[in-house]
Amino acid sequence: MAYLSMGEAHRRITEYLNRFSDVVLNQDGSSLKQLLSVSSNSPLLLSLADALNLFHDYNRLLKQSDRFSQISEIVSPLFRSIQNFRLGNLLDSYNAFEKAANAFLQEFRNWESAWALEALYVIAYEIRVLAERADRELASVGKTPEKLKGAGSFLMKVFGVLAGKGPKRVGALYVTCQLFKVYFKLGTVHLCRSVIRSIETARIFDFEEFPVRDKVTYMYYTGRLEVFNENFPAADQKLSYALTHCNPRREANIRMILKYLIPVKLSVGVLPKNWLLEKYNLIEYSNVVQALKRGDLRLLRHALQDHEDRFLRSGVYLVLEKLELQVYQRLVKKIYIIQKQKDPSKAHQIKLEVIVKALKWLEMDMDVDEVECIMSILIYKNLMKGYFAHKSKVVVLSKQDPFPKLNGKPVNS
Amino acid sequence: MEILGKHLQPLLSKRFCRTIATKHTQASDVRPLPVLEETLNYLLNVLDSMEHPFEVVHDFVFDRTRSIRQDLSMQNIINDQTIHMYEEMMKFHIISHHKLLTCSSRPNFSSVHYLNMEQLKKCLTSLYALYEENRDSNSIYENGPEFWSFHVFLHLGSNSQPLGESLSLWLSHVPSAILKSKEMFFPRRLLRFFRMGNCKRFLCTTATEASCLEFYIIEPYINEVRALALSCVNSCGYIHHPYPIAHLSKLLMMKELDVEPFCNACGLEISTDEQGNKFLATKQKNFHYPKDVFPSYCLLGLEHFER
Numbered sequence: 001m002a003y004l005s006m007g008e009a010h011r012r013i014t015e016y017l018n019r020f021s022d023v024v025l026n027q028d029g030s031s032l033k034q035l036l037s038v039s040s041n042s043p044l045l046l047s048l049a050d051a052l053n054l055f056h057d058y059n060r061l062l063k064q065s066d067r068f069s070q071i072s073e074i075v076s077p078l079f080r081s082i083q084n085f086r087l088g089n090l091l092d093s094y095n096a097f098e099k100a101a102n103a104f105l106q107e108f109r110n111w112e113s114a115w116a117l118e119a120l121y122v123i124a125y126e127i128r129v130l131a132e133r134a135d136r137e138l139a140s141v142g143k144t145p146e147k148l149k150g151a152g153s154f155l156m157k158v159f160g161v162l163a164g165k166g167p168k169r170v171g172a173l174y175v176t177c178q179l180f181k182v183y184f185k186l187g188t189v190h191l192c193r194s195v196i197r198s199i200e201t202a203r204i205f206d207f208e209e210f211p212v213r214d215k216v217t218y219m220y221y222t223g224r225l226e227v228f229n230e231n232f233p234a235a236d237q238k239l240s241y242a243l244t245h246c247n248p249r250r251e252a253n254i255r256m257i258l259k260y261l262i263p264v265k266l267s268v269g270v271l272p273k274n275w276l277l278e279k280y281n282l283i284e285y286s287n288v289v290q291a292l293k294r295g296d297l298r299l300l301r302h303a304l305q306d307h308e309d310r311f312l313r314s315g316v317y318l319v320l321e322k323l324e325l326q327v328y329q330r331l332v333k334k335i336y337i338i339q340k341q342k343d344p345s346k347a348h349q350i351k352l353e354v355i356v357k358a359l360k361w362l363e364m365d366m367d368v369d370e371v372e373c374i375m376s377i378l379i380y381k382n383l384m385k386g387y388f389a390h391k392s393k394v395v396v397l398s399k400q401d402p403f404p405k406l407n408g409k410p411v412n413s
Numbered sequence: 414m415e416i417l418g419k420h421l422q423p424l425l426s427k428r429f430c431r432t433i434a435t436k437h438t439q440a441s442d443v444r445p446l447p448v449l450e451e452t453l454n455y456l457l458n459v460l461d462s463m464e465h466p467f468e469v470v471h472d473f474v475f476d477r478t479r480s481i482r483q484d485l486s487m488q489n490i491i492n493d494q495t496i497h498m499y500e501e502m503m504k505f506h507i508i509s510h511h512k513l514l515t516c517s518s519r520p521n522f523s524s525v526h527y528l529n530m531e532q533l534k535k536c537l538t539s540l541y542a543l544y545e546e547n548r549d550s551n552s553i554y555e556n557g558p559e560f561w562s563f564h565v566f567l568h569l570g571s572n573s574q575p576l577g578e579s580l581s582l583w584l585s586h587v588p589s590a591i592l593k594s595k596e597m598f599f600p601r602r603l604l605r606f607f608r609m610g611n612c613k614r615f616l617c618t619t620a621t622e623a624s625c626l627e628f629y630i631i632e633p634y635i636n637e638v639r640a641l642a643l644s645c646v647n648s649c650g651y652i653h654h655p656y657p658i659a660h661l662s663k664l665l666m667m668k669e670l671d672v673e674p675f676c677n678a679c680g681l682e683i684s685t686d687e688q689g690n691k692f693l694a695t696k697q698k699n700f701h702y703p704k705d706v707f708p709s710y711c712l713l714g715l716e717h718f719e720r
Contacts, residue, residue: 187582187585187586189582190577190578227581228579228581228582229573229574229579230573230579230581308593309589312584312585312589312592313585314585315579315581315582315584315585316581317581317584318580318581318584318604318608319581321605321608322608322609324605324609325609325610369613369663369664370611370613370614373611373612373613373614373642373645373664374609374611375649376645376646376649376650377609377610377611377645379645379648379649380610380644380645380648380649381610387649387650387651387652388649388650388651389650389651389653389654390646390650390651390654390656390660391651391654392654396651
């Protein structure tokens with residue numbers, strides 16, 4: 001770092017203060033937001049941080065001119081936050097930022113138009129990101145991380161300010177998405193319910209009015225909640241919405257959506273092409289897809305084992321495990337097809353012994369009774385049409401459409 | 414109550430108080446940890462006493478352990494001893510869960526059973542919070558994985574979110590070492606069999622692998638699984654091949670003489686042929702899930718757990 005003189009430090013701080021003050025006076029939202037993004041390490045804020053760390057008495061500067069009286073409640077703690085962030089004191093940086101954010105919200109309430117909405121977005125983003133880093137610092141010294149929770153409370157306050165009839169309401173979805181990120185990180189996803197209820201049932205909100213970017217994020221998170229609750233039709237609808245409306249150049253975001261959409265689609269009988277998995281680096285699903293295509297139970301079990309940690313962490317493990325029934329269906333269908341080639345008139349009768357043998361080849365040890373049990377479940381859940389003859393140990397398939405397709409619906413529960 | 418030893422009477426007399434206002438609670442009202450430990454040990458001994466009917470003992474221990482938990486949480490003590498106490502109280506609730514089934518003739522029995530289940534879940538949730546707070550400390554909890562597995566067992570059954578949270582979400586936060594432990598291997602497999610509808614494997618695996626405590630938790634779901642198996646047989650079995658009772662007994666893993674009453678509880682009739690053999694005719698129209706969970710017909714192979 002080049003040598004910084006007191007004079008230069010003083011100059012930088014005053015310049016920032018003047019800029020802040022002008023921007024507020026002129027209601028220039030996009031310029032204001034650049035002055036608030038503490039964690040961005042922008043050249044402007046880095047140089048300001050260095051100045052603040054040298055010239056500690058900046059509060060005196062704030063008090064010197066009446067011009068700064070309106071903004072001093074915001075800027076004074078903001079300076080502390082920027083200063084501490086530069087020094088790596090993430091807890092202190094967060095605490096100061098929280099004060100600045102609250103002061104900003106107070107002013108924001110008084111500004112009638114929505115000119116400062118973009119700046120508010122930055123505040124919402126920064127408070128979450130700084131809280132995460134503060135919590136990491138707390139955890140590293142063996143203390144209880146609690147700042148992200150606090151950030152969540154602040155964001156609820158912001159939501160409250162935006163949930164009104166005026167033009168500011170269009171910002172509510174962005175704040176909702178920040179809240180989702182907080183709750184998902186903390187694992188307290190049940191808290192999402194109340195904001196979702198507000199967005200979806202309050203009359204002041206018209207979902208179509210919100211910016212596309214926010215709608216995509218919203219559908220992504222609500223889709224993920226549906227995956228946790230195994231509501232596959234709803235999950236399919238929401239995640240598919242996110243996928244179709246996502247900017248195609250945002251490949252990382254598309255990957256995140258697909259990560260959850262693929263298990264959902266598999267559950268309703270829709271298989272992705274391999275090029276899709278390769279393009280978005282989701283090859284952990286390749287063997288699962290192969291297993292479904294081939295009726296290969298062993299492959300499915302291995303695929304789940306190989307990527308167990310990853311699937312468990314993302315919450316899709318149980319969903320994938322349940323695909324076993326479809327794999328059984330495919331296996332029996334293959335046996336049926338082979339039998340049909342040999343003797344079409346008898347193809348619809350499959351001896352349980354044959355299935356036992358096929359499973360043995362797949363290194364699955366099952367006796368006739370268990371196979372009968374599985375066959376009866378497949379019929380019960382409409383994955384197969386027919387009946388099983390207990391005395392003759394045979395499955396008799398219907399001559400019409402013995403293996404109904406799922407057609408976008410999940411397996412009957 | 415004659416159960417109490419005279420010297421412990423004042424300590425044990427502290428009942429669970431629903432509306433404790435912490436402002437008005439004196440420090441002297443809250444019992445310190447060593448006293449709570451001694452109280453709990455005494456209560457657990459009381460449980461084993463045969464002098465009184467179980468429901469009476471249960472009510473008493475239920476209330477007093479709840480009071481102990483109240484005192485513990487007010488003091489916010491988080492250490493090995495507290496964890497051990499919660500684990501012991503969990504065991505009490507699980508054993509009660511099972512033993513109360515034998516008291517089904519009592520008039521308010523199902524609410525007693527329900528309330529016990531409520532406290533079981535609360536106790537388990539508190540226990541997990543304690544494990545979480547202690548995660549960084551060096552002590553390794555011998556019982557950790559066993560108590561994590563109970564959460565999985567509670568998700569058997571058709572209520573998809575018995576603890577108010579998705580199981581997938583819960584699993585995503587459990588430490589990897591616990592998820593891969595052998596104590597978790599059994600409940601995870603059992604859950605898979607349940608979700609697949611693989612009744613045969615579910616019942617066989619339970620019979621061969623469940624420990625006593627595990628069996629007590631799984632027990633209420635066994636009849637649900639059996640009912641599903643019966644439903645499949647009834648709706649998918651060939652109408653000209655009625656299912657012999659002897660085979661049903663093997664499938665449902667219940668004694669032959671229990672099969673007919675169980676079928677009846679599911680709305681199904683058993684027929685008898687000229688030779689006196691009993692069998693279930695399939696494609697009957699009146700199948701329904703049994704209205705009462707109890708009585709739980711004995712699971713073949715686990716008679717020794719049913720005291």
